[in-house]
Amino acid sequence: MFRYISLPVISLMLAGPALGQGGPSAVGVETVDVRRLAETVPIFAEVVTGRDGEVATRVSGSVSVVDAVEGNTVSEGDPLVTIDPELLSILLRRAEAEVSVAEAGLGVARARADTSRVAFDRVAGLQGTSAFSGGRFDDAQGELLEAERLIAEAEARLAVARAAEAEAAYNLERATVSAPFDGVVLEVLVNPGEFIQSGAPVVRLLDTTTLEIEASVPARFIDLMEPGLAVDATTETGEQFEVAVRALLPIETAATRTRPVRFAAPDLAEARTTAVGQSVTVMIPVDAPRDLLTVPKDALVQAQGGWTVFVVEDGAAQPRTVEIGLAVGDRFEVVSGLTDGDVVVVRGNERLRPGQEVAPVTAGLGPGPGGTAESPEASN
Known part of the structure; x- marks a missing residue:
């Protein structure tokens, strides 16, 4: 993600033509700004469902028809099994x-x-x-x-x-046992001709429309987990989405001092590869939100003794040594070296020289104010 000044230049898509003509180098720029953010830590979680159980018959009799097939998706009211009427x-x-x-x-x-x-x-x-x-x-x-x-x-x-x-x-x-909710048939438990008693399970059904995420959150962070709080989540395959705290379950595990927290995740139901038990990482806030001065990660260039950022001043790129703090999505907290509103180079900064004339091109404003933060080590 970060580039060294000594690295060879591979692509001259932005500045190459300008350098060849001796004019100002075209560079992508963004602005240093203040965002209200909270420090976060990753917590391992898993996908759960609100309804996963066996559907039972309400009458006794001989099974005449089995409509349910393992793996098939059914809608509420669809026939699963029929008792001889x-x-x-x-x-x-x-x-x-x-x-x-x-x-x-x-x-x-x-x-x-x-x-x-x-x-x-x-x-x-x-x-x-x-x-x-x-x-x-x-x-x-x-x-x-x-x-x-x-x-x-x-x-x-x-x-x-x-x-x-x-x-x-x-x-x-009720001779025909119908699906009580939309879902996927996980297991068929009866066969045609089999005599079953009232209350016997006939099908195991998983509700895929009420998928949620459950994480065991350290009890010391529970005060920050208010219902409705939005946090970022990432699957093992790299899919990223936003979830919101739905409920804090009043149970604490004595061995780990953690409490289960349920997150509403409406995007999960639309993902074809989502499965109950799937691992997910959620970013949990560990302190109250505060205003942080941030700089795009792409603006940082590794130099001897720390990090350098090229700031555009009077049409020229001037290097500044900066001290960074928490990682904030695609940005870093600025501890020192920059001020709110500074225009920094994020594209073409690998080959710049101190004082070199540049032609700034806005590279994109990125996400708006708000979000979460993590330590620089975690982001790397």
């Missing part, structure tokens, strides 16, 4: 018939109650006359109460029959 259909028809019987019984009980009520009203209407009989009144009243009790009993029988009908319909509807 014939017996379940028979049980539903029987339950429906029992409902009809119970409804008929309730009708008979209500008709009897109507008859008993008419008889009771007739006897009660004779009160105060010579035709009134206390014995007949008591008998009629008893028959009416019995008829009303039989109605309540018939209504209860009908409720039981309807519940059995609903259960039979429920079981028949």
Whole structure:
């Protein structure tokens, strides 16, 4: 990344033509600026998922169809396994018939109650006359109460029959085990013709839409890990992306004094090669953000005794010895030697001489303010 002044010049794409003509050398430049950053350390983490488990059948029966195939991607509601529905259909028809019987019984009980009520009203209407009989009144009243009790009993029988009908319909509807969420079939646990009991697992399904990253963060850094905090992450293959703190789990490992932190990583679901258990490195802040004066890494040239940067002043490149601190992405913290707003050479600085005239060309402003920082040793 850094170049030595004594290295031979291989490419003259920027300054070559100008040197050949004796004019100012064309060089790429950027500006020294102040950015609000926090020092970070790398923490090893891994990809995890919120849902990974066995999908079970809710009914007993013989497996008739297995639609699930290991490795296939399924959507919520897709059929995985089907239990033979014939017996379940028979049980539903029987339950429906029992409902009809119970409804008929309730009708008979209500008709009897109507008859008993008419008889009771007739006897009660004779009160105060010579035709009134206390014995007949008591008998009629008893028959009416019995008829009303039989109605309540018939209504209860009908409720039981309807519940059995609903259960039979429920079981028949769930003869097909469907995917409860989008995911990938990891394992098929049953075969056609196999008899299984209710609650038996039939498929292991992995949810690939809820992938997250979990890191064991030293407890002394937990106070800096607020939900929503964005940090940088890198996979073993070099893919870089941003993740955000989702949750701090209230568990601490006594042996390591670390706590699990979950990071939301929406970009993971779109990566074709992402796998649960995959290693990831996340950059964890170890102090509060502060304003740092930074210089592009490409501006640094190794010289005897330290680092040199060419600053453009009055159309000429003047070398300055600088002291650098933390690495900040593609920039370094400036401890001394530069000031905010200095224009420094980042392309073509390998072959410059002190005081040489240059023609500055903006090389790009790089990322905007904000980010994380790490030590220079870690960046190298």
